[in-house]
Amino acid sequence: xxxxxxxxxxxxxxxxxxxxxxxxxxxxxxxxxxxxxxxxxxxxxxxxxxxxxxxxxxxxxxxxxxxxxxxxxxxxxxxxxxxxxxxxxxxxxxxxxxxxxxxxxxxxxxxxxx
Amino acid sequence: xxxxxxxxxxxxxxxxxxxxxxxxxxxxxxxxxxxxxxxxxxxxxxxxxxxxxxxxxxxxxxxxxxxxxxxxxxxxxxxxxxxxxxxxxxxxxxxxxxxxxxxxxxxxxxxxx
Numbered sequence: 300x301x302x303x304x305x306x307x308x309x310x311x312x313x314x315x316x317x318x319x320x321x322x323x324x325x326x327x328x329x330x331x332x333x334x335x336x337x338x339x340x341x342x343x344x345x346x347x348x349x350x351x352x353x354x355x356x357x358x359x360x361x362x363x364x365x366x367x368x369x370x371x372x373x374x375x376x377x378x379x380x381x382x383x384x385x386x387x388x389x390x391x392x393x394x395x396x397x398x399x400x401x402x403x404x405x406x407x408x409x410x411x412x413x
Numbered sequence: 414x415x416x417x418x419x420x421x422x423x424x425x426x427x428x429x430x431x432x433x434x435x436x437x438x439x440x441x442x443x444x445x446x447x448x449x450x451x452x453x454x455x456x457x458x459x460x461x462x463x464x465x466x467x468x469x470x471x472x473x474x475x476x477x478x479x480x481x482x483x484x485x486x487x488x489x490x491x492x493x494x495x496x497x498x499x500x501x502x503x504x505x506x507x508x509x510x511x512x513x514x515x516x517x518x519x520x521x522x523x524x525x526x
Binding site for chain 1: 446448454455456457458461469470471472503505511513514515516517518519520
Protein backbone atom coordinates (compact mmCIF):
# COMPACT_ATOMS: atom_id res chain seq x y z
CA UNK A 300 0.00 0.00 0.00
CA UNK A 301 0.88 3.65 -0.10
CA UNK A 302 3.66 4.75 2.24
CA UNK A 303 4.63 8.26 3.22
CA UNK A 304 8.08 8.73 4.70
CA UNK A 305 9.01 11.86 6.56
CA UNK A 306 12.44 13.06 7.70
CA UNK A 307 13.95 13.99 9.99
CA UNK A 308 12.14 12.41 12.91
CA UNK A 309 13.41 15.08 15.28
CA UNK A 310 14.94 18.51 14.82
CA UNK A 311 16.23 20.80 17.53
CA UNK A 312 17.13 24.36 16.55
CA UNK A 313 18.11 27.61 18.16
CA UNK A 314 15.51 30.31 17.90
CA UNK A 315 16.09 32.23 14.68
CA UNK A 316 17.48 29.27 12.76
CA UNK A 317 15.66 27.79 9.78
CA UNK A 318 13.96 24.39 9.75
CA UNK A 319 12.96 22.02 6.96
CA UNK A 320 11.07 18.74 6.98
CA UNK A 321 10.77 16.47 3.96
CA UNK A 322 8.09 14.07 2.88
CA UNK A 323 8.31 11.29 0.28
CA UNK A 324 5.54 9.07 -1.01
CA UNK A 325 5.89 5.63 -2.54
CA UNK A 326 3.16 6.51 -5.06
CA UNK A 327 2.04 9.57 -6.97
CA UNK A 328 -0.27 11.74 -4.91
CA UNK A 329 -3.37 13.66 -5.92
CA UNK A 330 -2.65 16.13 -3.15
CA UNK A 331 -0.63 16.56 0.00
CA UNK A 332 -1.60 18.25 3.23
CA UNK A 333 0.43 19.54 6.14
CA UNK A 334 -0.65 19.56 9.76
CA UNK A 335 0.87 20.82 13.00
CA UNK A 336 0.31 19.18 16.35
CA UNK A 337 1.34 21.02 19.48
CA UNK A 338 2.41 18.92 22.47
CA UNK A 339 -0.73 17.54 24.11
CA UNK A 340 -2.89 18.84 21.30
CA UNK A 341 -4.47 17.53 18.14
CA UNK A 342 -3.37 17.98 14.53
CA UNK A 343 -4.32 21.31 12.99
CA UNK A 344 -4.54 21.75 9.25
CA UNK A 345 -1.95 24.09 7.76
CA UNK A 346 -2.24 23.81 3.99
CA UNK A 347 -3.00 21.63 0.99
CA UNK A 348 -0.94 21.42 -2.20
CA UNK A 349 -2.50 20.03 -5.35
CA UNK A 350 -0.51 21.05 -8.41
CA UNK A 351 2.81 19.68 -9.59
CA UNK A 352 5.62 22.05 -8.54
CA UNK A 353 3.28 24.15 -6.41
CA UNK A 354 4.78 26.51 -3.84
CA UNK A 355 2.70 28.20 -1.17
CA UNK A 356 3.74 30.57 1.59
CA UNK A 357 2.19 31.36 4.93
CA UNK A 358 4.24 34.08 6.62
CA UNK A 359 7.49 32.33 7.60
CA UNK A 360 6.33 28.92 6.31
CA UNK A 361 7.00 27.78 2.73
CA UNK A 362 5.43 24.61 1.36
CA UNK A 363 6.50 22.88 -1.84
CA UNK A 364 5.05 20.01 -3.85
CA UNK A 365 7.45 18.16 -6.12
CA UNK A 366 7.17 18.06 -9.89
CA UNK A 367 6.41 14.35 -9.82
CA UNK A 368 3.84 14.83 -7.02
CA UNK A 369 5.65 12.29 -4.86
CA UNK A 370 7.50 14.57 -2.49
CA UNK A 371 6.94 17.71 -0.51
CA UNK A 372 8.72 19.96 1.96
CA UNK A 373 7.92 22.47 4.65
CA UNK A 374 10.46 25.17 5.39
CA UNK A 375 10.24 27.54 8.33
CA UNK A 376 12.39 30.65 8.24
CA UNK A 377 13.72 32.14 11.47
CA UNK A 378 12.01 29.74 13.88
CA UNK A 379 10.26 31.03 16.98
CA UNK A 380 9.35 29.22 20.18
CA UNK A 381 5.73 29.21 19.01
CA UNK A 382 6.77 26.91 16.14
CA UNK A 383 7.37 24.03 18.56
CA UNK A 384 5.36 20.94 17.71
CA UNK A 385 5.18 17.96 15.40
CA UNK A 386 4.70 18.66 11.72
CA UNK A 387 2.96 15.98 9.69
CA UNK A 388 2.56 15.59 5.99
CA UNK A 389 -0.39 13.59 4.72
CA UNK A 390 -0.73 12.36 1.18
CA UNK A 391 -3.84 11.34 -0.68
CA UNK A 392 -3.55 8.89 -3.54
CA UNK A 393 -5.46 8.84 -6.80
CA UNK A 394 -9.19 9.45 -6.67
CA UNK A 395 -11.17 6.25 -6.57
CA UNK A 396 -8.17 4.03 -5.94
CA UNK A 397 -7.39 2.05 -2.84
CA UNK A 398 -4.89 4.75 -1.84
CA UNK A 399 -7.44 7.55 -1.85
CA UNK A 400 -7.35 7.66 1.91
CA UNK A 401 -5.08 10.17 3.64
CA UNK A 402 -1.78 8.56 4.63
CA UNK A 403 0.20 10.43 7.26
CA UNK A 404 3.96 10.56 7.61
CA UNK A 405 5.29 9.87 11.10
CA UNK A 406 6.00 13.53 11.60
CA UNK A 407 8.96 15.70 12.52
CA UNK A 408 9.13 16.92 16.10
CA UNK A 409 10.55 20.44 16.17
CA UNK A 410 11.94 21.87 19.38
CA UNK A 411 13.24 25.41 19.59
CA UNK A 412 15.77 26.64 22.11
CA UNK A 413 15.09 30.27 23.02
CA UNK B 414 -19.04 27.34 15.00
CA UNK B 415 -18.40 24.53 17.47
CA UNK B 416 -15.47 22.25 16.72
CA UNK B 417 -15.29 18.49 16.55
CA UNK B 418 -16.20 16.88 19.83
CA UNK B 419 -15.23 13.44 21.02
CA UNK B 420 -16.48 11.50 23.99
CA UNK B 421 -15.25 10.25 26.29
CA UNK B 422 -11.92 12.04 26.52
CA UNK B 423 -10.29 9.34 28.61
CA UNK B 424 -11.07 5.68 29.03
CA UNK B 425 -9.51 2.78 30.86
CA UNK B 426 -10.55 -0.73 29.89
CA UNK B 427 -9.25 -4.22 30.52
CA UNK B 428 -8.18 -6.78 27.94
CA UNK B 429 -11.05 -8.60 26.32
CA UNK B 430 -13.58 -5.83 26.88
CA UNK B 431 -15.10 -3.76 24.13
CA UNK B 432 -15.32 0.00 23.80
CA UNK B 433 -17.37 2.51 21.83
CA UNK B 434 -16.08 5.99 21.07
CA UNK B 435 -18.20 8.83 19.78
CA UNK B 436 -17.48 11.74 17.48
CA UNK B 437 -19.66 14.72 16.61
CA UNK B 438 -18.41 16.56 13.53
CA UNK B 439 -18.57 20.25 12.83
CA UNK B 440 -22.05 21.29 11.81
CA UNK B 441 -22.48 20.83 8.07
CA UNK B 442 -19.58 18.41 7.74
CA UNK B 443 -20.62 15.07 6.33
CA UNK B 444 -17.34 13.19 6.28
CA UNK B 445 -15.81 11.69 9.40
CA UNK B 446 -12.48 9.90 9.54
CA UNK B 447 -10.96 8.00 12.42
CA UNK B 448 -7.26 7.68 13.22
CA UNK B 449 -5.23 5.83 15.79
CA UNK B 450 -2.19 7.69 17.10
CA UNK B 451 0.61 5.95 18.96
CA UNK B 452 4.21 7.02 19.63
CA UNK B 453 5.58 4.12 17.60
CA UNK B 454 3.27 4.04 14.59
CA UNK B 455 2.20 7.67 14.40
CA UNK B 456 -1.17 8.54 12.90
CA UNK B 457 -2.79 5.55 11.24
CA UNK B 458 -5.99 5.76 9.26
CA UNK B 459 -8.81 3.54 10.48
CA UNK B 460 -11.79 4.39 8.26
CA UNK B 461 -13.74 7.20 6.69
CA UNK B 462 -17.50 7.63 6.55
CA UNK B 463 -19.54 9.86 4.32
CA UNK B 464 -23.32 9.93 4.18
CA UNK B 465 -23.52 6.91 6.48
CA UNK B 466 -21.36 4.80 4.15
CA UNK B 467 -17.82 3.63 4.76
CA UNK B 468 -15.77 5.11 1.92
CA UNK B 469 -12.26 4.01 2.84
CA UNK B 470 -10.74 1.59 5.27
CA UNK B 471 -7.25 1.26 6.70
CA UNK B 472 -5.33 -1.88 7.54
CA UNK B 473 -6.81 -2.72 10.91
CA UNK B 474 -8.33 -6.02 12.02
CA UNK B 475 -12.05 -6.59 11.98
CA UNK B 476 -12.20 -5.89 15.71
CA UNK B 477 -12.25 -2.24 14.71
CA UNK B 478 -15.53 -1.11 13.26
CA UNK B 479 -17.45 2.07 12.86
CA UNK B 480 -20.65 3.61 11.70
CA UNK B 481 -22.13 6.97 10.89
CA UNK B 482 -25.60 8.18 11.64
CA UNK B 483 -27.91 10.33 9.55
CA UNK B 484 -26.88 13.42 11.53
CA UNK B 485 -23.23 12.69 10.57
CA UNK B 486 -22.25 11.73 14.10
CA UNK B 487 -19.99 8.73 14.11
CA UNK B 488 -19.02 5.96 16.47
CA UNK B 489 -16.19 3.52 16.40
CA UNK B 490 -16.14 0.25 18.26
CA UNK B 491 -13.24 -1.93 19.26
CA UNK B 492 -14.08 -5.43 20.44
CA UNK B 493 -11.91 -7.86 22.39
CA UNK B 494 -9.46 -5.18 23.41
CA UNK B 495 -5.75 -5.92 23.41
CA UNK B 496 -2.95 -4.10 25.23
CA UNK B 497 -1.71 -2.81 21.88
CA UNK B 498 -4.97 -0.95 21.34
CA UNK B 499 -3.90 1.63 23.91
CA UNK B 500 -3.67 4.85 21.92
CA UNK B 501 -5.13 8.25 21.23
CA UNK B 502 -8.10 7.86 18.89
CA UNK B 503 -8.70 10.93 16.81
CA UNK B 504 -11.73 11.79 14.80
CA UNK B 505 -11.58 14.32 11.98
CA UNK B 506 -14.43 15.89 10.06
CA UNK B 507 -14.54 17.55 6.68
CA UNK B 508 -17.20 18.87 4.36
CA UNK B 509 -17.01 15.87 2.07
CA UNK B 510 -14.79 12.93 1.36
CA UNK B 511 -11.54 13.98 -0.27
CA UNK B 512 -12.04 17.56 0.93
CA UNK B 513 -9.23 20.02 1.45
CA UNK B 514 -8.87 20.13 5.16
CA UNK B 515 -9.78 17.88 8.01
CA UNK B 516 -10.65 19.28 11.40
CA UNK B 517 -9.51 17.08 14.22
CA UNK B 518 -11.20 16.60 17.56
CA UNK B 519 -9.28 16.48 20.85
CA UNK B 520 -9.21 12.69 20.80
CA UNK B 521 -10.07 9.90 23.18
CA UNK B 522 -7.18 8.51 25.17
CA UNK B 523 -7.79 4.77 25.56
CA UNK B 524 -5.71 2.76 27.98
CA UNK B 525 -6.06 -1.02 27.98
CA UNK B 526 -4.76 -2.82 31.07
